Amino acid sequence: MDPFSNMGDWKKNMDSFFGDSFWNEFEDVLKPPVPQINLYQYEKEILCYVNLPGVKDLEKIDVYVDYATLELKGIIDIEHSGGKVIKNEIIQGVFERKVELPFPVRSDKINATYQHGLLVLQLHRLIKEQTNKSRLSIQHLDQ
Template sequence: MDPFRNMGDWKKNMDNFFGDTFWNEFEDVLKPPVPQINLYKFENELICYVNLPGVKDLEKVDVFVDYATLELKGMIDINHSGGEVIKDEIIQGVFERKVELPYPVRKDKINATYQHGLLVLQLHRLVKEGTKKSRLEIKNLEDN
């Protein structure tokens, strides 16, 4: 007897009960996102730390910024061969990750640096014309 024979029916029933996207909430728990990211928000700036161990050729890492989306693509390759693997915790291989940013950022003002396995991105908030109030200075013509 196959204990997993009815597993498909069980998942289908759960999807019907909780909704089709129910399992998406558990994706980060079951499969951690790669690469790992810390994102810090300031009033007009975002600082993003991206964990990229062992990157030797930065030309093989693509970073795209589009309005309020950060997209990262590349490869983490420790490049080790031989021996028996006892622990394999550092995630390797091709990665692709999209991150929604808390606000739109400028494409023309991005700073990216890489040191000690961390890619650091400095992104600046896009402030559209007319979104901030500017106080008009009133000239007093009666004094003339």
């Protein structure tokens, strides 16, 4: 019998008792985010390190950047056959992850490299060249 088969019912009961947002605080503990990501913010860029072990075909990894959202999709597949599994801590399989960025980035200037199991993304801040600044007309109500 699967010990987690009733987990959904248990979670619903806890949600009704504590409120829907209660589990949001524990989401990363109960279900770790895949793939793991480190983000580093600089004045005009963001460096993103994505942990993707064992990727042999980079065509199987999809990276999308839309304004201030980074989206990653793909498969982590560590090829191994035979033997008895003693420890299985490296999360494998299909993944999909969206990350909100601290500021909008340019879609035309992104550098992406992969080495030693890390995907490194260099994202550049979107800086508007023109402003939509316009003077407002103020209506005087005393007249």
